[in-house]
Amino acid sequence: MxxxxxxxxxxxxxxxxxxxxxxxxxxxxxxxxxxxxxxxxxxxxxxxxxxxxxxxxxxxxxxxxxxxxxxxxxxxxxxxxxxxxxxxxxxxxxxxxxxxxxxxxxxxxxxxxxxxxxxxxxxxxxxxxxxxxxxxxxxxxxxxxxxxxxxxxxxxxxxxxxxxxxxxxxxxxxxxxxxxxxxxxxxxxxxxxxxxxxxxxxxxxxxxxxxxxxxxxxxxxxxxRNVFSQVELLKSLGLDVPQVTELAYSLNKEGFDVNYDVLTVTECADAIMDYVRSIKSGN
Amino acid sequence: MLKDITLGQYFPIDSFLHRLDPRTKILIFILDIVAIFMAQTVESYVVLILFTFLVMLISKVPVKMYFKGLKPILYIIVFTALLNLFLTQGEDLPIFGYSVGITVEGAIVAAKMATRLVLLIIGSSALTYTTSPMALTDGIEKLLKPLSKIGFPTHELAMMMSIAIKFIPTLIEETDKIIKAQQARGASFDTGSIFKRAKALIPMLVPLFISAFRRADELAIAMESRCYTGGDGRTRLKEIKFTHKDLAATICFLMFFACVIFLDFIF
The missing domain is CATH 3.40.50.300 (P-loop containing nucleotide triphosphate hydrolases)
Structure with missing residues (x-):
């Protein structure tokens, strides 16, 4: 095209x-x-x-x-x-x-x-x-x-x-x-x-x-999905990632094992929930 | 404040006059001006006043709107009438037995001038109230078409006019914004002598012009992207057509016109 x-x-x-x-x-x-x-x-x-x-x-x-x-x-x-x-x-x-x-x-x-x-x-x-x-x-x-x-x-x-x-x-x-x-x-x-x-x-x-x-x-x-999961690369180019990705990424960086491969609010909420559940079951 | 200005004064309702071909209306308006300036006798003025009333009536535009159109030039009318009243040479016209410098001829000329001006303004209001700016420029383009044979850029002229009209509100808004921005930084537009005020306009006009040029550039790109190549081979959404309505209106007007000529020159 x-x-x-x-x-x-x-x-x-x-x-x-x-x-x-x-x-x-x-x-x-x-x-x-x-x-x-x-x-x-x-x-x-x-x-x-x-x-x-x-x-x-x-x-x-x-x-x-x-x-x-x-x-x-x-x-x-x-x-x-x-x-x-x-x-x-x-x-x-x-x-x-x-x-x-x-x-x-x-x-x-x-x-x-x-x-x-x-x-x-x-x-x-x-x-x-x-x-x-x-x-x-x-x-x-x-x-x-x-x-x-x-x-x-x-x-x-x-x-x-x-x-x-x-x-x-x-x-x-x-x-x-x-x-x-x-x-x-x-x-x-x-x-x-x-x-x-x-x-x-x-x-x-x-x-x-x-x-x-x-x-x-x-x-x-x-x-x-594949683009926004490369958070460091995007930041080095002076770009942001979607807010929810940013949130999950920051959590991840702080040591919480949250999957930051997320693009929507629902996905982000699910990722955090998964993490919370994994901790609960782990304990 | 500047936003309230109504543009082209188009009054969007549906009437016989609104549905007429803009060319018919423009031509009738031009002939109407000719008739107004030709008219000499009282009878022909009566005919013209009748015609104007008829136009006001079938335009369905509230009479109030016509008076609103007259308001800005009321002073000019009064002023010219007074000048004519006192400055015309002729037979003295005493008021209550006293001579105040008014002449019979002066009174007649003043009345004529005032009537002429009022009729002219109402006529032009009737044209702009019933014809959208787009239709008006379309009509002008079609009327000037024969001139394009000798290289006159009729389409370009009409396009320029309609774009200019379209951008008036945008530029007014922009002016408003610039004035506020300059005032916020301490500029003053309404104090000081006339020269000071004129000088204060420069920081307003410069950004306005620069932004207008930038807009023009962007608009040109947008128009090219939409395949604009000039007037050749262009069709219209609403083709203007001369219908039986226009014929009827033309005949009706020509009858009035003939009356004026008859009353002035033959009678």
Whole structure:
């Protein structure tokens, strides 16, 4: 679905070439996968995201979307139609001043007849559960609602894949929960391929696969469970682990033999209970 | 405080006027302005006032809203009326037997000017109350379409207008935030001489502009990601169409228009 081969990129600030942002990066994302990309600020996450729909072109190596090379200029719009993008600030990606008109923006650009646009807009708004607000002005909605409108705007193109660049970074906890719920729904119902770039470990824990980046490389690429159990490695990269993992890990370090291979509250509680039981039966 | 500003003044209800093609409304409005400035006789003014009343009635927008629209320019109306009243040369018009410098011609011109201004404002309010900013820019784009043949960027103009309108509330909110942030650090925007105050605006305007440029950049990337390639080959969610309703409205207006011409030039 999405493939990066020996991807190389650096920003040119006009004076001199700055450090390489992406350095020989290889990544292959399969259809229907939900991949979370983690990494501290400036590790090249957003730059990577912009390669997936041809906003940036590789300086070295290649990026393929459904087998099409993003360097192929004639196929650029085919690629963009297949990869929906959602960005951090919802205010700066909403174009129109009525919700439904904004969701219609992409299909309008694709030259789809108006009856079909209507259908796509309604479907997209229902998927993100914003259909009730279709006549509202976007600036009067909450952050989470705005971001859901932005997601609807992307899925109205009927893309194969959706790439989100820290969509929850500017939202309150409630808005974040709304957006995560929408992402999980998209994956479950539409079998959408999702690439989620995030700072929140709890969000990454919900993914099928976690990719940890550092200095333009991929350091770890595995299931959330296998990634988050490497607590020391993540900490050395300036990253956190989910709160429950952190708790179990700290207990473990203090000499309590608690299994810290946990991602959810229930799992953590079970692990602690197991430990307590083992002590009880041991005594 | 700045958040309360209503935008484009669109009044979202459903009426005959709301459902008209924005092009029809724009053209009628332009011709209405022409008629207002052509009208000379009392009879033609009566016709125009009648027309305006009719528009107010079928727009279903509360009359109160129209008066609200008039309020900000009330002083201008009163001021021009007074100027005309006293400064027009002509036959003296005594009030209760005393000459106060008012002339017959002055009174007529003042009345005409005031009526004209009021009719103009109500006409433009009727247009913006019944047409959403999106429909308005769409209408303007379609009306200017012939100009694109000689290279005039009609689509770009309309897109710029609608984006500008969309970002007004966002930028107002941002201004509010910046003002508060600067005030928290001791800046003062409402004391001192006019020059001092103007100077105090600089630390507010600079961050505002920088953030606006950044927003523009992000918006451009977001639009490109959504396959925006300009006006060519673009379809619309709501295609604007000229229907029999528009025909009826146009005919109705042209009758009023003909009345004004007839009363002024032939009668």
């Amino acid at each position: 999405l493939k990066a081969e020996n991807l190389l990129y650096s920003y040119d600030n006009g004076v001199k070439k700055v450090d390489t942002v992406l350095d020989n990066l290889n990544l292959n994302i399969k259809k229907g996968e939900f991949v979370a990309v983690l990494g501290h600020n400036g590790c090249g996450k957003s730059t990577l995201a912009k390669h997936f729909n041809g906003l940036l072109l590789p300086l070295g190596g290649d990026v393929y979307v459904q087998g099409i090379n993003t360097k192929d200029e004639e196929m650029l719009w085919t690629i963009r139609r297949q990869v929906g993008m959602v960005f951090q600030n919802p205010d700066n990606q909403i174009v129109a001043n009525v919700v439904e008109e904004d969701v219609a923006f992409a299909p309008e650009n694709l030259g789809i007849p108006s009856a079909e646009i209507r259908k796509r807009v309604d479907d997209a708004l229902k998927t993100v559960d914003m259909y009730r607000y279709r006549k509202h002005a976007p600036h009067l909605l909450s952050g989470g609602q705005k971001q859901r409108v932005a997601i609807a705007g992307a899925i109205a193109m009927r893309p194969e894949c959706i790439v989100m660049d820290e969509p929850t970074a500017m939202l309150d906890p409630m808005g974040r929960a709304e957006v995560m719920e929408t992402i999980l729904k998209l994956k479950a119902q539409e079998n959408m391929t999702v690439v989620l770039i995030t700072h929140y470990m709890d969000e990454a824990a919900m993914a099928d696969r976690v990719v940890v980046m550092d200095d333009g490389h991929i350091v770890v690429d595995d299931t959330p």
